[in-house]
Amino acid sequence: MSVDTSPRTATWTYVDGEWISGNPPLIGPTSHAMWLGSTVFDGARWFDGIAPDLDLHCQRVNRSAVAMGLTPLKTAEEIEALAWEGVKKFDGKTPVYIKPMYWGEHGSAGSVVMVDGESTRFALCLFEAPMGGRDGFSLTVSPYRRPSPESATTDAKAGALYPNSGRAVREAKSRGFDNALMRDLNGNVVETASSNIFMVKDGVVYTPVANRTFLAGITRARVIGLLRQAGFDVREATLTVEDFMDADEIFTSGNYSKVVSVIKLDDREFQHGPVTRKALDLYMDWAYGRNNSAD
Numbered sequence: 001m002s003v004d005t006s007p008r009t010a011t012w013t014y015v016d017g018e019w020i021s022g023n024p025p026l027i028g029p030t031s032h033a034m035w036l037g038s039t040v041f042d043g044a045r046w047f048d049g050i051a052p053d054l055d056l057h058c059q060r061v062n063r064s065a066v067a068m069g070l071t072p073l074k075t076a077e078e079i080e081a082l083a084w085e086g087v088k089k090f091d092g093k094t095p096v097y098i099k100p101m102y103w104g105e106h107g108s109a110g111s112v113v114m115v116d117g118e119s120t121r122f123a124l125c126l127f128e129a130p131m132g133g134r135d136g137f138s139l140t141v142s143p144y145r146r147p148s149p150e151s152a153t154t155d156a157k158a159g160a161l162y163p164n165s166g167r168a169v170r171e172a173k174s175r176g177f178d179n180a181l182m183r184d185l186n187g188n189v190v191e192t193a194s195s196n197i198f199m200v201k202d203g204v205v206y207t208p209v210a211n212r213t214f215l216a217g218i219t220r221a222r223v224i225g226l227l228r229q230a231g232f233d234v235r236e237a238t239l240t241v242e243d244f245m246d247a248d249e250i251f252t253s254g255n256y257s258k259v260v261s262v263i264k265l266d267d268r269e270f271q272h273g274p275v276t277r278k279a280l281d282l283y284m285d286w287a288y289g290r291n292n293s294a295d
Helices: 032-036 054-070 078-087 159-174 218-229 241-245 274-287
Strands: 011-014 018-023 040-041 045-047 098-103 120-128 135-143 179-183 191-192 198-203 205-209 233-236 249-254 258-265
Touching: 011 078, 032 098, 032 179, 040 159, 045 054, 045 078, 054 078, 054 098, 078 098, 078 120, 120 233, 135 159, 159 179, 179 241, 191 198, 191 205, 191 241, 191 258, 198 218, 198 241, 198 274, 218 233, 218 249, 218 258, 218 274, 249 274, 258 274
Parallel strands: 135 179, 135 258, 205 233
Antiparallel strands: 011 018, 011 120, 040 098, 045 098, 098 120, 179 191, 198 205, 198 249, 249 258
């Protein structure tokens, strides 16, 4: 799933107390973030007048900042209020991606590789991004793995983690697939390169157990809760590639496109299954306020 942040996409960024149109240059060649990767971000969605779980995304970006050694400069409530202010700058027709960010400007006096939390900067970027993924997409098992908490800042939504996902997608596309099924260092399935993953077998919904090698997403948690409330047996478990190849349905969850079918995994084809459709319907019913009892 690609995100267009080029100047041709309507974009507004809040930084240093003002809103700036377009893609302002914010990080210089001596910035710690440019040189050594001290960036974190989060992503929420606005569409049709709603922004599901915006508050939780604003809370998580502050937790990510702390995990990276940065100092949150805004409260989650302040970020949320700014997001709603920014949304008003758009035409109200095209869905908007809401991206709060923190990064470090300087290294610590004790070690240049360690970011100086006092040099933290904040920006909030909003840009038009149509919802996608409704036709489903294909996956292939990636030769690349997700790092463990001992080897990377996996507890943060850190920009430094995404080049690994990017190379997985690039390798998958070179073989004719849309995205990659990622495993942890032990060989167990954890996610795709850009979203959380679920499988259905004999009516039971399974998703990889949150073992801190991947970001157990806000939309993932929402989908789990909604399915359970609707009477589905949803289990977090240690899952193998073989489990997914033997599944009846596979779908993904993520903030960018919510719930999307997987229609192919390597040489195995899948249908848009009834549980997948139900998961999407439940999510959208909740998002539009047609079912508020899951809050």
